[in-house]
Amino acid sequence: MDNTKMHKSLGIDLKAHDTLIRALPELFKECFLNKEQDLKSLSYFYSVVADIHGTRVKELIEHKNKGPVIGSFCIYVPEEIILAIGGQLVGLCAGADFWVPYGEQIVPKNLCPLIKAGIGAKFSKTCPYFQVIDLLIGENTCDGKKKAWEILSDMVEMYIMDMPNKKSNSGLKLWQEEVKSLCNFLEKKFSKPISFDSLLKAVQKVNAKRSALNRLYETRKNSPTPISGIDTLLVTQIGFYDDTERYTKMVETLAKECEEKALSNSKSNDKKRILVTGSPMVVPNWKVHHVIETSGADVVVEENCTGTRYFKDNVSIENSLAKEDLLKNISDRYIRNINCACFSPNTDREEEILKICKDYKVDGIVYASLSFCTTYMIEAEKIRKVAKKNNIPMITVESDYSFSDLGQLRTRIEAFIENL
Numbered sequence: 001m002d003n004t005k006m007h008k009s010l011g012i013d014l015k016a017h018d019t020l021i022r023a024l025p026e027l028f029k030e031c032f033l034n035k036e037q038d039l040k041s042l043s044y045f046y047s048v049v050a051d052i053h054g055t056r057v058k059e060l061i062e063h064k065n066k067g068p069v070i071g072s073f074c075i076y077v078p079e080e081i082i083l084a085i086g087g088q089l090v091g092l093c094a095g096a097d098f099w100v101p102y103g104e105q106i107v108p109k110n111l112c113p114l115i116k117a118g119i120g121a122k123f124s125k126t127c128p129y130f131q132v133i134d135l136l137i138g139e140n141t142c143d144g145k146k147k148a149w150e151i152l153s154d155m156v157e158m159y160i161m162d163m164p165n166k167k168s169n170s171g172l173k174l175w176q177e178e179v180k181s182l183c184n185f186l187e188k189k190f191s192k193p194i195s196f197d198s199l200l201k202a203v204q205k206v207n208a209k210r211s212a213l214n215r216l217y218e219t220r221k222n223s224p225t226p227i228s229g230i231d232t233l234l235v236t237q238i239g240f241y242d243d244t245e246r247y248t249k250m251v252e253t254l255a256k257e258c259e260e261k262a263l264s265n266s267k268s269n270d271k272k273r274i275l276v277t278g279s280p281m282v283v284p285n286w287k288v289h290h291v292i293e294t295s296g297a298d299v300v301v302e303e304n305c306t307g308t309r310y311f312k313d314n315v316s317i318e319n320s321l322a323k324e325d326l327l328k329n330i331s332d333r334y335i336r337n338i339n340c341a342c343f344s345p346n347t348d349r350e351e352e353i354l355k356i357c358k359d360y361k362v363d364g365i366v367y368a369s370l371s372f373c374t375t376y377m378i379e380a381e382k383i384r385k386v387a388k389k390n391n392i393p394m395i396t397v398e399s400d401y402s403f404s405d406l407g408q409l410r411t412r413i414e415a416f417i418e419n420l
C-alpha cells in the first residue's frame with residue numbers, strides 16, 4: 001500500500017521518513033524471520049509491524065471523525081478514561097535509534113534514548129503516530145520526562161499528570177485526584193461527558209486485554225516455553241497502539257495456540273530461563289532479547305513496562321455503583337501495581353521480582369537499563385542484593401538503541417549464560 005498521500009496530509013517529512021522506514025525490514029528479518037517459528041497466530045503481529053506506518057495510522061485518522069486520538073509515553077496513563085471518552089490511546093514508542101540525533105539537537109546527549117528519540121520523533125516529523133494525535137498526556141515520573149514535556153509542549157498540545165514519589169496514603173490520594181482531574185479535563189476538552197456505563201465498558205475492555213496477555217504469559221511458565229521471549233515482547237509492544245478489542249482477540253488466539261503447543265510438547269529443553277527487568281523496551285528495541293536468545297537461553301518473562309507491569313492485575317468493578325467508584329478503582333490499580341523505579345522506596349518491585357523468578361522457574365536475571373536511565377540504574381543495586389540473597393544470578397547491562405555495543409553485549413551475556 002502506498003501511504004505517501006496519507007503521510008503528506010499528516011505533514012510528514014517524506015524524505016527523512018523513507019530513511020527511517022528502510023532500516024526496519026532488515027532489523028525485523030534479523031530478529032524475527034531468521035529463526036524457527038511454528039506459531040501460526042503470530043503472523044497477525046508480524047503483519048502489524050510490517051505495516052507499522054500504514055493501516056493502523058489510516059484507522060486512527062478515520063477515528064478522528066468519531067473521537068480524539070491521544071498519545072502517551074507511560075503505562076500510568078489510564079487507557080480506560082481515554083476509551084470512555086470515545087478516544088484511542090497510542091503509546092508513542094520512541095524506540096528507534098534514527099530519532100536520537102534529532103533529539104540531541106535539542107536536549108543534552110546524556111539523557112536516556114527514549115526521551116531523546118521521543119523528542120526527535122516529533123521534531124523530525126517522521127512519526128505518523130505523533131502527527132496524528134490530538135493531545136499528548138505526559139506524566140511527572142522521572143526528571144528527564146518532566147523537563148521533556150516543557151520542550152514537547154511547544155510542538156504538541158499536552159496535558160500533564162502529576163505523580164507522587166511515594167505509595168503512601170497521601171501519595172494514593174494525590175493520584176486519585178490526578179485521575180479525576182484527567183477525567184474532568186477530557187470531558188471538557190472534547191465536550192463529551194463520561195458516564196458510568198461508558199467507563200464501565202472501557203474498564204471491561206482494558207481488563208480483557210490484560211487478561212489475554214496474562215493468559216499468554218502464563219504459557220511461558222512451561223518448560224520449554226511455547227513462545228520465544230522476543231516474540232512475546234513484540235506482541236506486548238503492539239498492545240500499545242493497536243485497536244484494543246481486535247488486539248485482545250488476537251492475543252487470546254495466540255495464547256490458546258501456545259497452551260496447545262505446551263500440552264503437546266514432549267521434548268525437554270535444557271535452555272536456561274531468563275527474566276529480563278529494567279527500563280521499558282519499545283518498538284523496535286529488540287536488542288537485549290535478540291542477544292540473549294541467540295546466545296542459547298530463553299527469555300521467559302519480562303518485569304518491566306513492556307512486560308508484566310503492563311497487564312498485571314485488573315481494575316476491580318466489584319461494588320462499583322457510580323463513576324466515582326470506578327475512577328477510584330482505576331487509580332488504585334495503576335498506583336498499586338506498577339512498580340516504577342520513580343517511586344522511593346520501591347520495595348514492592350523487589351518482592352515482585354522474587355515472586356516472578358519462582359513462578360517462571362527463572363535461572364538468571366538480566367537487568368537491562370537504558371543508558372542514562374538513572375532511576376533504573378540506581379535501583380539495580382537493590383535488586384542485585386535481593387537476588388544474591390536468594391541465590392539468583394544477575395547481570396546488569398546498560399545499553400542504548402545503537403548497535404555499536406552489540407559485540408560487547410553478546411560477550412557479557414554469553415559468559416553469564418554459560419555460568420548459570
Ligand code: SF4
Binds near residue numbers: 073076141279305338
Ligand atoms: S518505567 Fe516508569 S515512567 Fe517509564 S513507562 Fe514505566 S511506569 Fe512509566
Ligand code: SF4
Binds near residue numbers: 113114280370
Ligand atoms: S524512566 Fe528511564 S527509560 Fe523511562 S523516560 Fe525516564 S530515564 Fe528514560
